[in-house]
Amino acid sequence: MSAPQSWVTSANVSSTQFGLSNLPIGSFAAEGRGRRLGLRIGEEVIDLFRAAEGGVFSSLDAKIRDALTKPVLNDLLALGETAWDQAWNHFAAILSSDNATLRDHHERASIMMPQWGVSMRLPSDVGDYTDFYASLHHATNVGTMFRPDNPLLPNWKHLPIAYHGRSSSLVPTGTSVRRPCGQRKPTDAPPVFGPSQSMDHELEMGFLIGPGNRLGDRLTPEQASKHIFGFVLVNDWSARDIQSWEYQPLGPFLGKNFATTVGGWVVPMRSLQNARCAAPRRGNGDPQLLPYLAWDGDFGLNIAVSLHIQSAKMRELTIAPMCVSECNVSELFWTPSQMVAHHTSGGCPLRPGDLLASGTISGPTKESRGCMLERTWRGTEPIALPDGTERKFLLDGDEVFLSAHAQGRDGSRIGFGECRGVITPAVE
Numbered sequence: 001m002s003a004p005q006s007w008v009t010s011a012n013v014s015s016t017q018f019g020l021s022n023l024p025i026g027s028f029a030a031e032g033r034g035r036r037l038g039l040r041i042g043e044e045v046i047d048l049f050r051a052a053e054g055g056v057f058s059s060l061d062a063k064i065r066d067a068l069t070k071p072v073l074n075d076l077l078a079l080g081e082t083a084w085d086q087a088w089n090h091f092a093a094i095l096s097s098d099n100a101t102l103r104d105h106h107e108r109a110s111i112m113m114p115q116w117g118v119s120m121r122l123p124s125d126v127g128d129y130t131d132f133y134a135s136l137h138h139a140t141n142v143g144t145m146f147r148p149d150n151p152l153l154p155n156w157k158h159l160p161i162a163y164h165g166r167s168s169s170l171v172p173t174g175t176s177v178r179r180p181c182g183q184r185k186p187t188d189a190p191p192v193f194g195p196s197q198s199m200d201h202e203l204e205m206g207f208l209i210g211p212g213n214r215l216g217d218r219l220t221p222e223q224a225s226k227h228i229f230g231f232v233l234v235n236d237w238s239a240r241d242i243q244s245w246e247y248q249p250l251g252p253f254l255g256k257n258f259a260t261t262v263g264g265w266v267v268p269m270r271s272l273q274n275a276r277c278a279a280p281r282r283g284n285g286d287p288q289l290l291p292y293l294a295w296d297g298d299f300g301l302n303i304a305v306s307l308h309i310q311s312a313k314m315r316e317l318t319i320a321p322m323c324v325s326e327c328n329v330s331e332l333f334w335t336p337s338q339m340v341a342h343h344t345s346g347g348c349p350l351r352p353g354d355l356l357a358s359g360t361i362s363g364p365t366k367e368s369r370g371c372m373l374e375r376t377w378r379g380t381e382p383i384a385l386p387d388g389t390e391r392k393f394l395l396d397g398d399e400v401f402l403s404a405h406a407q408g409r410d411g412s413r414i415g416f417g418e419c420r421g422v423i424t425p426a427v428e
């Protein structure tokens, strides 16, 4: 079967990741417009504020229409699944080839603009950001390096481990990331303060929370699945030397909170229906899930993710970024619904626009490891770059690119756009 057609011709080409069955949303800025919500279709972006002003959404409920005129997603996220369905059914309808509402609109030229003309911002005002540690391969690899006899701690298969991150240092794709200074402990020498010598990336998938829960309430995994609006790429930059010295006994702190890059486009859960796959299977000997984390309708997501690196010299020589990691979100041991259910299980409220992320996604092979720490096995197996240099960790000038895609309906591809950042030198 062929994918449904749009009057936006770039949405119909077979190579597009932004056809009618995707329609991701984001927050952008463009010259002369300030900050707006935008809907991506093919190589175009619809300015939802101007579309609303132009009457394109007059058949939608007033509260949905109003939420679409805001610069960030929070109000729309607060409305919940029924409103999201109404909005996206309408988006798909007005972009279909036979619909004239926007196609023949007298202000179409100002409502739509080419995607290269916009600069993506953070999709929501993130009140709180939580980062999980949900990949069994990642947790086992990292554990093996630091505790060879006891790689996986006793709690790991009983509950999805996480820590509270900082929303203040979330940055949109394209923002350069300054190498942090911090305290680290060289072997056999006292601690020193200075630029991190072990800058790393983490290939992660994040998701944005919809209505959420009230203080004291908790969500079952089934309820939780209705509070996940959509998915977005996340690079959780990490300074491994700062992290390894500071993390005990309370966990990640300054080694993690200097910057986290968030992708520009949020792919709604409804566009990922075709990517749903069986929830990760628990092996013989794995503990039984406690009832508050168990749901027989639970599911994983078949989303291919990859990470590329381009050094400053590669840019200079116009050598394309090199693929360093390729993996799949379906490799995660814990599902997004379980992460939300666990997060709310003590009554802590999640609020519209909150960002949760999976933790580094790693698979069973070396090429599927999502961070340098694992990929170079703590620097002992450096990666050769095509510019003739090698990497144990990231150097200044290195740019890291994340990408992801899933299979959509009718053979279409669902893309997540870019999530990139370049390392700039520390200020000493």
Ligand code: CA
Pocket (backbone or CB within 6 Å): 131, 132, 202, 204, 236, 359, 360
């Ligand atoms: Ca992380």
